[in-house]
Amino acid sequence: MFQISTKRIHLVVFFLLSVIEANHHVTNIIPESALLICFGFILGGIIWGADKAQTFTLTPTVFFFYLLPQVILDAGYSMPNKLFFSNMGAILVYAVIGTCWNAASLGLSLWGCHMGGAMGDLDIGLLQYLLFGSLIAAVDPVAVIAVFEQVHVNEVLFIMVFGESLLNDGVTVVLFNVFDAFVSLGGAKINAVEIIKGIISFFVVAFGGSLVGFVFGLLISLLTRCTKNIQIIEPGFVFVLGYLAYLTAEMLSLSAILSIVFCGMCCQKYINSNMDENSVNTVRYAMKVFANGSETIIFVFLGISAIDKTLWVWNTGFILLTLLFVIVYRFIGVFFLTWILNKFRLVPLEVIDQVIMSYGGLRGAVAYGLAMMLDENKIKEKNLMVCTTLIVVYFTVIIQGITMKPLVTWLKVRRAAVSELTLIEKVQNKVFDHMLVAIEDISGQIGHNYMRDKWNYFEEKWMSRVLMKPSARKNRDRLFKVFHQLNLKDAMSYVAEGEHQGSLEFVRNKNAFIDFKKKNIDDDYYEVMPDIMADMSDDHSEMSSDRRDPVPSVSLEMHEQNMKAVRESEDINTHHLLQQHLYRGRKQHRHRYSRSHFDVNKDEGEVQEVFQRTMRSRLESFKSAKMGVAPPKTLSKHPKKEQQQKTSNGKSLDKTRSYYSGDEDFEFSEGDSASGFDPSYNAMSVRVTYRAGAGIENLGFMPDLDHAPSVQLPPWLEDSSSVVPSQRAQVHLPWSHSSLRRLAPLQTSTRSTDSDDPPNAQQIDLPPPPTETTHPGGHRGTQENI
């Protein structure tokens, strides 16, 4: 008889994991977790066969202290904060009230059935039923992640279930401990005092746990602020302190899961900006690895633990009734609570979402761990409870996991009337979506939130000051204001260089700003924001042509190809085209929380595109409005105005500033979000794209004294490298810096006196020289001006 060693088990596990990963067809149908459990069965069988005893079981200690923390830390660290907090109310309702309801109803019903004799002879009292109810009531985060990863639901739905699964730990811990204590006390000694103590302990446990987590999150942020010189161990800190948060809370008998979740959520923003890019990547990767590993082991062990003859007690009534009640009460609970919540929510949760939410109330290893923690002396039927828990877990993870995806598809299909929509309908549906988002933004239904504004302000002023590296903060500020720091000399030299390189360079040169940026920005800047300036900062040398997006050539090709393609387009193609290319809009953004992929927000490109376009068109309309203004000939420098513009975040004394602060708000609130979101938004708002041309051409700067409608085209927000402008787009491009209010009027006017171009929106700054049709217009004009 050979001994199964732990090492061999691990090897087998990882081997199998890679096999599973490789076969996506399987995992499309059966969630990984289910496969792992089945594999655990097999493995358990082998072990049982070899050792005649289950040497490997998932002990509560191992689970709660070694396996669970990583998973939860990863969850907290990758949590989209903004989404989470905006749905916080609903999540709390589900987590607290929902779990209590589940526990109570389950316990009471089982007890009722027991009394009714459906379960035969069991030695379980009411309190024990309630205890059992409390441990099986909780939705499990591990299982939820595992299953929802396969099923791509909309982000609100996901965050509801996921948030609920994380927060309900506070309730579960309390309920479990309270009922455990009650069971020890015995029924007779329960009185109001005890119950009140129980309720108070809930608050203590929940808030205490969160507080501990929060404190540790701050600690991590502070630490990363100071570790500029020892970057190599920064990732280590994150993990160690995260784990410490968990242990501390556990030690204080507070909710450890809540603690580590809040730790992760609190620190993500700061450590992402404080730490070196490599460290951030390391942390992310390592988190995923650990979390994946833990999850795998958890599920395999869940399978292994089942193969244990000593464990199994079968009571048909108990088990089946539990299963039934778990599902039924979940549905009832969710629907009822949602019905109440929808009265208060802006975006009501649809019925489909509620169904998925109910169906997604999966139980997992946490319930099993808690069941194993039961004291068999006090609870005679512990084995039965453990068995039932296992069966419930298997049912939810395997069966519900497998059927989840088909269910979702089926429901959606059933809902949408399959009659083909006309093009007008399709477009109009999108128009409506965008319209609603816009109206909500204007009327402040979502954006303008007093508490959130207050929090953002507080956060910027105080917390960031303490927790973020000064250079990170400075650059956050600076990048917003970079365009103010138009340095005439630099701009001129930039243009000179451009001229030197020949006119064609400008045609090809989408990233012309790179040069400028190079000259103008300190090393400090690069050093601190390497990840954000990622694709620009690598290349400190001459603009190499392969660094630049070969956009023009691509678009030329595209043009030719499209000419052919267009001739073949039919009705179907047109519809397909429309469907593919409509902007999806904000509400549609899908958050993919995935164990195996990083969230790269693909919508970033869309948002940037839209943003650029909007800015361009605003610029154009502003231009056409301003045509014909008499140009002042003064050559005053505008840095004075720039100084004015250096404002502290959030404060605004004039409109442009208010705009900027609005923008910053945007950046920060988005910056709150998960690491997946973070780079995208950070990148978008922070990528400095200098349009130096305009700065040059307008040698005379006139501070715009009157309140002209400001055309805010903060060029730092433009990012050309991710956008592939078609021919059409390029023609419209005002690749100029002329968006600045104060510059714009002058610019148009200088041009209009010099040129005899029609005041046409396309002639943004300057008459394009005949040789160029698509170029960043500013540059040419600059030269002529000089």
Next chain:
Amino acid sequence: MGSSSSSTERIPDAQELMQETGFSAAHLVRLYERFEFLDKDDRGELRLDDFEAVSELAMNPIGDRIIGAFFSPGRETVDFPSFVRILAHFRPTDTNRTRNGRNGAQPEPANSRTSKLKFAFQLYDQDRDGKVSREELLQVLRMMLEMQVTEEQLQSIAERAIQEADLDRDDAISFDEFKKSLEKVDIEHKMSVRFLE
């Protein structure tokens, strides 16, 4: 409705506005606060740059069109009643029949299906001639579609769209044709925002 709120006193013509738009006093107060928030210079009216200061609108493909819808033709400012009137289009449709303007005396409420459609129609029909020409449709399509879509593709989409909807063959979409092509769409839900109190 009719709940007395002393803060509506600050709002000029509050009662009439409430009557006309159907917003409750609480809604109106909140909208007024929002109006004041947007109105950075305390001018009592909003201008283009105030709207543009809402940064999220820049991310919206049709953000500028929506902004434009607030401004009556020829006017450069939006006062509070106009602000509210436009927003009233987005109130959820009243389910009680009495407000649906079935009797001829009452004008069509702002949030009826027809009014909502009219608002949507006017997003396309910028020159207010009652028809959405091919060019106007193209403009909207350009805004709504990614930049990768070429001009030719856009043209063909616009062409097909007009063909599908244009019943009287005048190469433009009138309001009635627009309404007809959207008759299956649940406008009441698609164009409603639940306003906070």
